Amino acid sequence: MRAREELSHKGMGIIAFWLTAITVVLLDQASKVAVRHLMPLDSPHRPLIPGVLDLARIENTGAAFSIGEGGSWIFVICAAVAFCVALGMVWLNDLPMPLVLSLGCVAGGGMGNMIDRLAWGSVTDFLATAFIDFPVFNVADIFVTCGVAVSLLLYLRWEAAQGRDEQAGDGE
Numbered sequence: 001m002r003a004r005e006e007l008s009h010k011g012m013g014i015i016a017f018w019l020t021a022i023t024v025v026l027l028d029q030a031s032k033v034a035v036r037h038l039m040p041l042d043s044p045h046r047p048l049i050p051g052v053l054d055l056a057r058i059e060n061t062g063a064a065f066s067i068g069e070g071g072s073w074i075f076v077i078c079a080a081v082a083f084c085v086a087l088g089m090v091w092l093n094d095l096p097m098p099l100v101l102s103l104g105c106v107a108g109g110g111m112g113n114m115i116d117r118l119a120w121g122s123v124t125d126f127l128a129t130a131f132i133d134f135p136v137f138n139v140a141d142i143f144v145t146c147g148v149a150v151s152l153l154l155y156l157r158w159e160a161a162q163g164r165d166e167q168a169g170d171g172e
Helices: 002-038 070-090 097-120 139-170
Strands: 046-048 051-060 125-130
Touching: 002 051, 002 097, 002 125, 002 139, 046 139, 070 097, 070 139, 097 125, 097 139
Parallel strands: none
Antiparallel strands: 046 051, 051 125
16 A cells, blocks of 8 residues: 555655646746847847836847857757656655655756747846846746755755654664
8 A cells, every 4th residue: 555655645745846847847938929029139128017127128149147158059958857856756766745846846946947049049037126226037047046956955955854754764
């Protein structure tokens, strides 16, 4: 019975990972389609949340902060590897659901930007902070950044709990 419960939990994790990644890709791509349709390239900033967040469409051939301008294929490969690593972690481990979901956010965000690179040769960025000079970003970037931070914290917590469980088992 225990093996069946573990398989069921792991199977639910895989489904949750895929649903999260797909949802992130859809949110990211829908926002980019809307921006491409409604805003000309390099148009002036438009307040979205006055004093906080502006809309400002640019096309970025680099990564965060425009690092690696023109290196789209490298970033496509990195996104594919990151997706495979995240999926592999979910597939091979019985991870807690919050960690599975955060890994799905990282994978989906990476795929969202990878789709842009493959379809357009660049990534559409359109969110600009109004209160500080910060690079323009997009929905996928938010999911990748937050997902990596949350995944790292949850993974370290999970791994520490695994170590405690092993120590408790050795003491018996």
